[in-house]
Amino acid sequence: MTQAAFFILTALVDEPRHGYGIVREVEELSDGDVQLRVGTLYGVLDRLAADGLIELDREEVQQGRLRRYYRLTDAGEAALSAEAERMAAGARTAARRIAARRRPAAGPHPPVRPVRPETAGGSA
Helix, strand or coil: CCHHHHHHHHHCCCCCEEHHHHHHHHHHHCCCCCCCCHHHHHHHHHHHHHCCCEEEEEEEEECCEEEEEEEECHHHHHHHHHHHHHHHHHHHHHHHHHHHHHCCCCCCCCCCCCCCCCCCCCCC
């Protein structure tokens, strides 16, 4: 699942939204990291609808323009939930590996002896 699709589905969890509302919600949810362009948005919406993950909720005319509102389907919610779990599992794996790398190796370490200035550098 692409990042754009993930955030669009997430934006539709709580209520149906129209295109501009989705763009604003995605930007807010991603702390500005995902900024959808109109062409990208509608391409992803078409694909999500074709896959049965979202559907048209209603159409309204506002100020002479047609607004299409989309909503998440049960299949969309299941796909989003599965993707969120997949991402969380990946994050847990990465966190474990990073933590293991930072831990000192197990087992006794020989004591570190300070080098005295008069012996450093070999014989004179």
